[in-house]
Amino acid sequence: MIEDRTINGRIFALVNYLLLTIIAIITVLPFLHVVAGSFTTSAELAVKRFILIPTEWSLDAYRFIFSTNTIFRAMGVSVGVTLIGTIFSMLITSLMAYGLARRDLDGRKYIMFLVVFTMLFSGGLIPSFLVVKELGLIDKYAALILPSTISAFNLIILKNFFQNIPEGLEESAKIDGSSDFGILFRIVLPLSMPAIATLSLFYAVTYWNTYLSAILYLNDSAKWPIQVLLRQIVVLASGLDTSPDLDASVPPPEQTLKMAVIVVATLPILCVYPFLQKHFAKGAMLGSIKG
Amino acid sequence: MREAAIENIKVPAKRPSSERKRRIWRNKWLYAMIAPGVLYFIIFKYIPMFGLVIAFQDFKPFFGFTGSEWVGFKHFVRLFTEPDFLNILSNTLILFAMNLIFYFPVPIILALMLNEVRINFFKRLFQSLVYLPHFLSWVIIVSISFVMLTMDGGIINELLVFFGFEKVNFLLSNEWFRPVYIIQVIWREAGWGTIIYLAAIASIDPQLYEAARMDGASRLRQVWHITLPAIRSVIIVLLILKIGDVLELGFEHVYLLLNAMNRDVAEIIDTYVYTAGVRQGQFSYSTAIGFFKSLVGLILVMFANYLAKKMGEEGVY
Numbered sequence: 254m255i256e257d258r259t260i261n262g263r264i265f266a267l268v269n270y271l272l273l274t275i276i277a278i279i280t281v282l283p284f285l286h287v288v289a290g291s292f293t294t295s296a297e298l299a300v301k302r303f304i305l306i307p308t309e310w311s312l313d314a315y316r317f318i319f320s321t322n323t324i325f326r327a328m329g330v331s332v333g334v335t336l337i338g339t340i341f342s343m344l345i346t347s348l349m350a351y352g353l354a355r356r357d358l359d360g361r362k363y364i365m366f367l368v369v370f371t372m373l374f375s376g377g378l379i380p381s382f383l384v385v386k387e388l389g390l391i392d393k394y395a396a397l398i399l400p401s402t403i404s405a406f407n408l409i410i411l412k413n414f415f416q417n418i419p420e421g422l423e424e425s426a427k428i429d430g431s432s433d434f435g436i437l438f439r440i441v442l443p444l445s446m447p448a449i450a451t452l453s454l455f456y457a458v459t460y461w462n463t464y465l466s467a468i469l470y471l472n473d474s475a476k477w478p479i480q481v482l483l484r485q486i487v488v489l490a491s492g493l494d495t496s497p498d499l500d501a502s503v504p505p506p507e508q509t510l511k512m513a514v515i516v517v518a519t520l521p522i523l524c525v526y527p528f529l530q531k532h533f534a535k536g537a538m539l540g541s542i543k544g
Numbered sequence: 545m546r547e548a549a550i551e552n553i554k555v556p557a558k559r560p561s562s563e564r565k566r567r568i569w570r571n572k573w574l575y576a577m578i579a580p581g582v583l584y585f586i587i588f589k590y591i592p593m594f595g596l597v598i599a600f601q602d603f604k605p606f607f608g609f610t611g612s613e614w615v616g617f618k619h620f621v622r623l624f625t626e627p628d629f630l631n632i633l634s635n636t637l638i639l640f641a642m643n644l645i646f647y648f649p650v651p652i653i654l655a656l657m658l659n660e661v662r663i664n665f666f667k668r669l670f671q672s673l674v675y676l677p678h679f680l681s682w683v684i685i686v687s688i689s690f691v692m693l694t695m696d697g698g699i700i701n702e703l704l705v706f707f708g709f710e711k712v713n714f715l716l717s718n719e720w721f722r723p724v725y726i727i728q729v730i731w732r733e734a735g736w737g738t739i740i741y742l743a744a745i746a747s748i749d750p751q752l753y754e755a756a757r758m759d760g761a762s763r764l765r766q767v768w769h770i771t772l773p774a775i776r777s778v779i780i781v782l783l784i785l786k787i788g789d790v791l792e793l794g795f796e797h798v799y800l801l802l803n804a805m806n807r808d809v810a811e812i813i814d815t816y817v818y819t820a821g822v823r824q825g826q827f828s829y830s831t832a833i834g835f836f837k838s839l840v841g842l843i844l845v846m847f848a849n850y851l852a853k854k855m856g857e858e859g860v861y
Contacts, residue, residue, distance in 0.1 A: 349581025376592025
């Protein structure tokens with residue numbers, strides 16, 4: 254009886270490991286294929302039908318995309334928006350989260366309700382678009398940042414985190430004559446570095462991945478961030494006609510070229526991924542605590 | 545300093561309102577701190593909510609929210625009489641149903657499988673690999689799919705030819721839009737979706753498993769009788785949230801897949817609002833559609849929450 258069970262148990266475990274391995278491989282394979290494809294010639298890609306390892310390596314695609322300044326410019330826009338956006342968002346979010354975390358703040362319950370309500374109901378795309386337009390933000394980089402300054406979700410996570418800091422620390426600082434700003438920047442924030450790091454990374458990923466705001470608010474193609482450009486390049490070559498902004502006179506880019514652009518647009522995320530990974534489980538857990 | 549000292553002495557206030565006023569004055573810097581955030585919510589969240597009034601107007605940008613002519617429910621009537629809209633609504637609902645049926649169970653199953661893994665290194669490696677797609681934008685996910693699925697040189701079609709099949713036009717056909725959509729959803733989100741279930745599973749008392757093992761329960765039986773009941777409430781909470789998102793299928797994702805060849809099945813409420821509103825300038829009509837969508841979402845999440853509470857669960861709020 255006991256023998257039989259262990260054999261069953263072993264088979265069960267083996268099948269489980271096998272399935273999970275297959276799932277992991279399927280998840281990553283497309284990325285690896287694209288990376289491999291970006292390092293070869295178009296001819297090679299078309300003829301050899303390889304999945305992972307090309308027989309002929311080439312940097313042509315990268316040489317080409319870095320010979321034009323379009324990619325550089327788009328990457329520059331994305332990097333700038335991500336850096337400024339993340340700092341700005343973290344500043345505004347921490348300030349508000351700290352205020353709301355203080356139990357002696359009158360009206361915090363009402364403000365929290367108003368924040369949570371925006372997670373359930375929204376004015377929708379068009380009224381938001383009109384507001385941004387009225388503010389004169391069309392074709393301004395600020396349009397990629399201001400309308401998404403605070404994520405209600407991140408705000409609640411941070412507020413909960415601040416609330417778990419022992420109040421005694423703040424009290425003693427107050428007795429020593431610290432102002433509220435002093436307490437936040439000298440005591441609360443340094444104690445909250447794990448949460449700050451996690452949320453900064455979340456914001457940074459969101460800003461890097463910005464697509465909707467860019468197509469809504471930026472008409473000038475010279476201002477496009479990398480996500481919009483990437484889409485144009487890939488769609489252009491697929492002969493699809495959804496976008497009226499396409500310039501039909503340019504020949505469709507080669508498959509390898511598209512792969513190289515995908516790799517370039519993905520690289521920054523891959524660079525921060527190890528840091529993200531260190532923190533995100535914690536961040537996601539914090540979020541599951543009700544606000 | 546002196547102010548603070550005075551407040552620390554608990555003098556019974558003459559009128560509670562004056563005490564509150566003093567407290568508010570003392571916290572003036574705290575209010576200054578939350579002001580930019582509050583301003584953000586007012587400008588970018590609440591003004592657009594009041595902007596929904598344009599659904600009841602014939603909005604002209606020149607006259608603004610206040611100056612445009614009121615037309616009552618005209619746009620809503622048009623909405624429900626337009627044959628186009630019924631098609632779009634059903635496309636939206638079908639994608640939602642596919643999300644529930646094909647995507648929702650996947651993270652649960654993955655989490656249960658992962659929970660059986662005893663080798664920590666394997667577990668961590670697996671998590672690192674399957675969480676990754678979540679952090680990539682839809683543009684990247686869709687672009688990778690494009691270069692792999694395209695008819696001219698995409699690896700999937702090349703392999704189909706190699707094995708003697710016909711090429712399939714995955715990207716430009718009605719039949720393949722939904723499968724491609726849902727596979728991309730699973731690819732991007734299923735791994736990340738396991739996190740919350742794994743946390744719930746981790747908080748289960750190990751003694752339960754020990755007792756079950758003593759009674760001779762196999763691993764599958766342990767999953768069925770211990771793990772699943774233990775994460776039931778997490779599953780229900782996530783289900784409620786999912787239902788609240790019924791019409792929130794991800795504008796970016798669908799918009800990126802949308803083209804003239806699959807518009808019949810791929811046009812959903814969000815993409816239609818974008819096209820009709822931003823592209824064609826039918827601000828009022830598209831706002832009415834968006835309003836309808838937000839309202840349905842709100843009602844559904846409240847309804848699902850109510851049901852969950854009836855069933856003895858905690859609900860979301």
